[in-house]
Amino acid sequence: MGKKHPFLKKILLLLAGLLVMTLMALTANLFGLIPPPPVPPYRTTGQAASVANIVEYTDFQCPACRNASKTLRAIMAANPGKIRLTFRHFPLPMHALAVPAAMAAECAGEQGKFWEYADMLYDNQQQWTGSARAKDTFASYAKTLGLDERRFIECAESPRTRAVIIRDDLAAQYRRIDSTPTFFLNGRKLQAGTKALTEELAIMGLAMPPEVK
Helix, strand or coil, X not given: CCCCXXXXXXXXXXXXXXXXXXXXXXXXXXXXXXXXXXXXXXXXXXXXXXXXXXXXXXXXXXXXXXXXXXXXHHHHHHCCCCEEEEEEECCCCCCCCHHHHHHHHXXXXXXXXXXXXXXHHXXXXXXXXXXXXXXXXXXXXXXXXXCCHHHHHHHHCCHHHHHHHHHHXXXXXXXXXXXXXXXXXXXXXXXXXXXXXXXXXXXXXXCCXXXXX
């Protein structure tokens, strides 16, 4: 008869338990049962009691996201105090600089300039997209905003910052989001991007500026 190995049996049972827990967590995420990771306060703008609570999954290298950013800025300016916007990263695989751009925005956020930096990335998208020196360009934006450059560069190269982007990306994939921009309005996913969002906001009675109509 072969010898019994109780220690090995315990290890196998532990591994089996971990596997089951992992599969349960993944399944729960796929069906939206587990909420996405918390968003840093600097990635949310607007009042908590706003009429419209918008969550946007977006990519800084995406042209449609650049256009959506301009639209959202105009609508929020026309409706002060009525819209709360939360930003979530979803860098698409075909955009080689989307992750570095998202990391740069996170680092600007840590210094209190997330939205200003995000606007610079969108407004200058054609300048840095495809550039071999995009990281230098990102650093120059930080300098323009008066950020601590050394702290910014260290943050933009940190695995910790990359992990923040990966968490948002996984949350988007678990929710079967496959394009950018994707919006959730008051908890409900919209299927047709920016057009659907503006139509829904208009139905809710929010003012639409001339450049949006």
